Amino acid sequence: MPLDNTETIAAIATPPGTGGIGIIRISGPASIGIACRLFHRKGIAGPAASHDLLSHRLTLGHICDPASGEILDEVLVVAMRSPRSFTGEDVVEIQAHGGPWLLRSILALVLDQGARLAEPGEFTRRAFLSGRMDLTQAEGMMDLIEARTSAARKMGSALLRGELGMEVSRLREALLELATRMAAEIDFPDDVGDLVDEGQVLQDLQEYYLPELRRLIRMGENGVRLREGLRIVIAGLPNAGKSSVMNRLLAMDRSIVTDIPGTTRDLVEEPLNLAGLPFVLTDTAGIRDSSDPIERMGVERAMESIRSADCVLLVMDARRGADREICLLEETIRSSPYLLVMNKKDLVDDCDAIALPSSWKPAARVSLSARSGEGMDALRKALTDLAGFSEVQHAALPNLRHRAAFERAAEALERVRAGMLSGHFWDLLSVDLHTAIQALGNVLGENADPDLLDRIFSGFCIGK
Structure with a gap:
């Protein structure tokens, strides 16, 4: 992506398709001049002058083709003069009617006047490069745009507000101060004396720096789950009611349900939003020995999916109780967290009284009837409780990139x-200290590699 901020860029900033309003965004040194050549104020003949566009004020008028004089649309134009703009540069937004052809026609006029088409994420990249935001805030904006649940939206909003960046900055500044005092002792021992209290540094490492980094790493695990879904x-076993349970959770007939064992052969996957939290449900083939090669493939895929799951819903037919087959299956999944779902409670006298082996350790036990829906609310609550997001769903949670940097720093x-503790000299210790400082700086985007920035910002839409 070009990094030459002497260029003026432009793009349609609203989603593709027809809408009531569409916005063309222009950013760069020539943005106001370009807008003035195309914009005629309402009731005033001729192109607008620069002083006609007051900063952060909407002005009504028309977009006209400078070559033919044709009026393309009645619009509102707002100029946001540097540095009080999203990118930190002069920015103009043209608010037109939201027809795709119309917006493309206005954008073509803007490009004819000397702007070039922005690349994906280039507006946000310029905001980052101009110091309007750190890299965590830019990534928070992407999280906010892509949020599919209320929890993901709150997480993106917290990142965009800079909450994670401020935490990391405080930690990094404290380490920088320590590194500065350490360097002074190394270079000028006779002049500065003992600037570093070893006992205090050890205490700070054990009680503040390392615990704080471990907390951020744990939060990163929740961040991945909130972004991708638990x-x-x-x-x-076959005919336990797995597909019926999935359909009830989704409130739609996503999986085929019949009385014939082995109906589900392949994995059936679907996203689920529970109480604003994201989940990804996977229905699997009933696990049993089979001579059918296709069913065997389905069972193999089911076992692979179980091994990679964050949680397993072990659905059992309450009428069968804890028989030999379900006990064998429980042994294969017990290494993963699991919820025990006692299905078909409408067909037994007392589902909750069914005895289970003492070796079974489910995170929760829920009795329900997928046929009638009784007990489904208890299952939904058990799932949200298991997710463990209650304390973090409003937080600015790290992503995988942040988490890897925190691990390097720790x-x-x-x-x-x-x-x-081994008595090493300060000059040796300072190398690792600077490694930690650099890792935290990478989280904020300081001295960020251009390839890293390309990977991050290329995920944005063109107008952002």
Whole structure:
């Protein structure tokens, strides 16, 4: 992506398709001049002058083709002069009617006047490069745009507000201060004396720096789940009611339900929003020995899916109780967190009284009837409780990139701590200290590699 901010860029900033309003965004040194050559104020003949476009004020008028004089549309134009704009540059937004052909026609006039078409994420990249936001905020904007649940929206909003960036900045600044004092002791020992209290540094490492990084790493695990959804695999013996349970959770007939064992052969996957939290449900083939090669493939895929699941819903037919087959299946999944779903409670006298082996350790046990829907609310609550998002769903949660950087910083500080306990000299310890500082700086985007920026911003839409 070009990084030459002497260029003026433009793009349609609203989603594709027909709408009531469409916006063309222009950013760069020539943006106001380009807008003035195309914009005629309402009731005033001729192109607008620069002073006609007051910063952050909407002005009514028309977009006209400078070559033919043709009026393309009645529009509202707003100029946002540097540095009080999203990108930190002069920005103009033209609010036109939202027809695709009309917006493309206005954009073509803007490009004819000297702007070039923006690349994906280039407006946000310019905002980052101009210091209007750090890299975590830019990534938060992407999370906000792509949010599919209320929890994901709140997480993106918290990142965009800079909450994670401020935490990381405080941690990094404290380490920088320590590194500065350490460097002074190394370079000027006779002049500065003892600037670093080893006991205090060890205490800070053990009670503040390392615990804080471990907390951020744990939050990163929740961040991945909130972005991608908690993977829930529904498993059980044939005809236990797995597909019926899935259809009830989704409130739609997504999986085929019959009385014939082995109906589900392949994985059936669907997103689910529960209480604003994201889940990904996977229905699987009933697990049993079979001579049918296609059914065997389905069982193999089911087992692979179980091994990669965040949680398994072990669905059992309450009429059968804890028989030998379901006990064998429970043994294969117990290494993963699982919820026990006792289905078909409408067909037994007391589902909750059914005895289970003492070796079974489900996270929760729910009795329900997928046929009638009785007990489904209890299952939904058990799922949201298991997700464990209640304390973090309003937080600015790290993503995978942040989490990897926090892990590098924690490993470096662990080496500093071990080195201090072993009596190593400051000049050796300072190398690992600077590694930790650099890792935290990478989270914020300081000295970011251009290839990294390309990967991050290329995921944005063109007008953002």
